[in-house]
Amino acid sequence: MVTLGLIGRGAWARIIGATLDSLPEVRWVPLNGPGASVDGVIIANRSKDHVSSALPFVEAGMPCFIEKPLATCLEDFLRLKAAAGAAAGHVFAGHLHRFNPAAEAFCAALPEIGPIQSATALCANGKPRDDTSVIWDWLPHPLSLAARIFAAPAERATARSLEGGARPLRVAAQLSYEGRPFDLEASWLSPDPAFRITAAGTRGRLIFDDKATQKVTLIRDGKSVALSYDPELPLTRELRAFVELIRGVRDNPSPVEEAEEVLRSLDAIERSAAADGAPVAINWPD
Secondary structure (H helix, E strand, C coil): EEEEEECCHHHHHHHHHHHHHCHHHHHHHHCECCCCCCCEECCCCCHHHHHHHHHHHHCCCCCCECCCCCCCCHHHHHHHHHHHHHHHCCEEEHHHHHHHHHHHHHHHCHHHHEEEEEEEEEEEEECCCCCCCHHHHHHHHHHHHHHHHHHHCCCCEEEEEEECCCCCCCCEEEEEEEEEEEEEEEEEECCCCEEEEEEEECCCCEEEECCCCCEEEEEEEEEEEEEECCCCCCCHHHHHHHHHHHHHCCEEEECCHHHHHHHHHHHHHHHHHHHCCCCCCCCCCC
């Protein structure tokens, strides 16, 4: 039996708890902080509290699942990464769509459209938050798949706050990957939920639409082909992977090191939006 501690009381934390109830040989207990005897911890509270809630567990070497965003600023993320490295513990980055079977089918089909030339992403709902901006809330989803799409790190970001000013409620951004653009729009002001990525290659286009009944479509030679994928819910697959990591039957499939590109891209987008669209280079330490 694996016992997990769950920090968080909001709607998503409740969904996580219900999903854990469906996994065999898993039990969970609500936590407010360190002290309980558990095998791992899931951080699913307010975004701005993720790092401060996680650090005591990470520093103790406890396997720790942290919902997106891992942090709400790059400085906090780097503190988290350093703590994980010092303790040699596992930090599991909660990037849901890395475990979405439809997103996996989308990524697996990318070679079918030839070398990638560009991509777009639309992320929207009508649920503003008061603990972060739409940049840190919505854009981790498409950015967690960007490495699979472009097979290269982002080099530069430009962004503008379309509504909300310094803490955007709606934002438009572009990342450059070896000169190839990834155009992103994220909004908390839409009555119609959306999460859609379109990749354009030299031989066609590929669409991942998480809100559609048919989520993955290949368009090539003037024809649209619906691609198949496993119907399992992404959260079930993601939490099972964390449990298997704790049991020692698999390596960490979503380590903090792989999340760094996402966090550096978010930071550059935020800084560009604050500078009214001025380009911001994404610099990696030597």
